[in-house]
Amino acid sequence: IRKLGFNTDAIITGLLKGNKTQLSKAITLIESNANKHEHAVKKIIAASLPHANKSVRIGITGVPGVGKSTFIESFGNYLIQLGKKVAVLAVDPSSSISGGSILGDKTRMEELVKSEAAFIRPTASGDSLGGVARKTRESVILCEAAGFDVILIETVGVGQSETAVHSMTDFFLLLKLAGAGDELQGIKRGIIEMADAILINKADGQNKKAAKQAKVEFKRALHLYPEKRSNWIPKVKLCSALENWGIEQTWEMLTNYFSLTKKNNFFEENRKQQNKYWLLQSINEQLKSQFYNHPEIKKELAEQLEKIHQQKTTPFEAANYLLTLKR
Template sequence: MIQTDPDSFVQGILDGNRRMIAKTITLIESSLKEHQKIAFTVMEKILPRTGNSIRLGVTGVPGVGKSTFIENLGIFLADIGHKVAVLTVDPTSQRSGGSILGDKTRMEKLSAHGNAFIRPSPAGETLGGVAAKTREIMLICEAAGFDVILVETVGVGQSETSVASMVDFFLVLMISGAGDELQGIKKGVLELADGIAINKADGENLKEVEKTKGDLEMAMHLIRPESPTWSTPVLTCSSIVEDGTKNVWETVLDHHKKFKTSGEFQQRRKKQTLKWMWTLVEEGLKQRFKNNEKINEEIPVISRQVENEKISPSAAAEVLLSYL
């Protein structure tokens, strides 16, 4: 039974109470109307305490070592006194609706650290596998005093675009020696990147990594930078060496400083908040469409007419939408 007093959630968050943070996230993720109502009130009350973190998104094709990278970077940051929240988005099975929330077991060392908080979220039905509530969870963590938020994507489909639109720095992780270095990474993703890091730069791999770095730097010259302040750097890092990801963090800080000075940081955040609002409007409209009784009655009839080519798909869509 979830308690119904919003103030107890708010106080728990502001006190940095882990149990209450986890309970609030469960409340936020609930689809029950009464839970959503309490969640709205909690979010309104904590909003003035949010926005004071550096938000870093990490993506990359499966096998690139995202979890190991995040654990290495997270431990480095937590050790030097940062409070780190890791939000990972697990793909939900389309068939069973189940989701393997295994990140705490994948990041054992980090999850045991006193300055870290790890929260896996099932992706649910959200396009591209980014949890619908990741943004709200990010704000809860900020209000609880976490000053670095790491968001890991599943690295498929459009989840990259969604994560890029909610973070201050979007990092694309890559590895060398995988044949075509751009294989599996769409040009669009590289255009979104604030930084590219070639992981596993250790041992016998170093020569190969340097070659990949040169190839990627050439590829990045063909992409026009989004900001006059920043050209996307290609870095190398190792997630198995202590402080092997420190240079990536230094790049994030450099970007943060330059964007703060130029005013682009605030502009980016404002744009992201508006985009978030419209995403929620679209989600809400979809939900209302699905829950509309008249539409549900008409769908089988109109579907048959479309199948039998009695009515065009565009006209059928117009009819269904007119019931909203």
């Protein structure tokens, strides 16, 4: 982008017409941390905001190997056949470490990549979770302004990124494999609690029996969680992306969910709560980072911890002392 230069007005005009090249440029500007792009980014977002908020946002998670890309390929193509425009984004702050970014392997989305009605954007890598989350949230706004009406946000089922994705989507889908032994081990309970549906993937061929058994186990596990504020009862479904089976049923389930939550007002209320969450989250993160990154605090914090350890002060006295330093 630095080499080519850019024209903010052209980006805005193109983006609002659904031009994917301009949309892509706009997202690149958002992902750039350069101060010189700040003004352009603000302008693009301001122009997009009145046209945003019109899509459904679906979070998709699952450990590597569960078949997320293959599922998104089938699911995305099905939605496009229904006349939808589908954007696929990813939240994966670990990608810079693990090397292999999700959505990086677009060969598994061969057909979707080529489709005019699809927009696929891999992760902004090398960033903190907070940073990736902000960029993804703002990219969602641009995608919506560009007319995409189903936004799929993919994340890897490890670490804290699920909470972030859960807090920026309307529906949270957990993909699982059957037949990996004790089905409940290895997934964090928090993720199961967030899930609006668990889709047992690759429920084909020899896996079919194990998948059906897993379904029973997950249903029992979900039963232990408190009722959702949405009044939605989380579902457990079987799916085979390979055999292209379960895709239609997944969309049917989603339309049931959206009709329920739009009727009982949870859909709207939840988005409002999510906005508030991100506002407070963003403030709290910055308050902390300003404080702890202060050179004097860094030095004194270590000293106070040592003093606590030597029983010369208490954590609360130490906290008060450190807070007076920055006043």
